[in-house]
Amino acid sequence: MVAHSSFKEALVAFYDAQASEREQSGLRDGRADLRDRFLRRLRDEGRDSLIELGAGTGHDAAAFAREGIQVTAIDLSAQHVALCHARGIDARVGDFYNLDFPTGSFQAGWAMSSLLHVPNSDLDAVVGEISRVLCQGGLLGIGLWGGIDREGVWEGDIAEPKRFFSLRSDDRLKAVLSQHFEILAFDITSPGEGFGSKAHYQWCVVRTPADPVVAVTGRTT
Secondary structure, eight states, rough: OHHHHHHHHHHHHHHHHHHHHHHHHHTTHHHHHHHHHHHHHHHHHHEEEEEEETTTTTTTHHHHTTTTTEEEESOOOHHHHHHHTTTTEEEEEESSOOSSOTTTOOEEEEEEGGGGGSHHHHHHHHHHHHHHHHHEEEEEEEEEEEESSSEETTOOOOOSSSEEEEEEHHHHHHHTTTTSSEEEEEEEEEGGGGTTTTTTEEEEEOOOOOTTTTTTOOOOO
């Protein structure tokens, strides 16, 4: 059983304290390329509204906004949200458990390195809530560390208090996503970094069902 208040408080403390440093460091190698790939898909489909889930300091949100996409950003950290505001982004403090938006509010979503802080016991409900706020046929880009099944406080973390991470095998992640989305793409983009040689970065593009009464197939292409 994961103590939600405890792990969320640790995340907020870390990201508030590191906000200025993260603002200066920008995105890691490869992240901008994934965003640009997703942006091309959004353009091809004429998508012009997006919710970013775990926006950080707003690098991605600002890039989407520059391309004419109406962005709403969500983050646990008030300091992150303040930096998003400084970039002119509509941002608010919040988490993924209860998104305060009507069903079908957004044509697309973006969740990079954020769902890895959601416990496995909550993942299906969180993914379902994200699916709810997307329109029928809406697109969602997801990136997170995984490839192995490991959950808990990461003892190798630089943060104090140390942060909670939930890494999932490819099959486990696909199984959860396919309950709510059609999986359009699932790629491995980077080896393990600090999580060990067997871990890797999972990059997914998924779509909500065009007809909510039709079961999602979960097939990959």
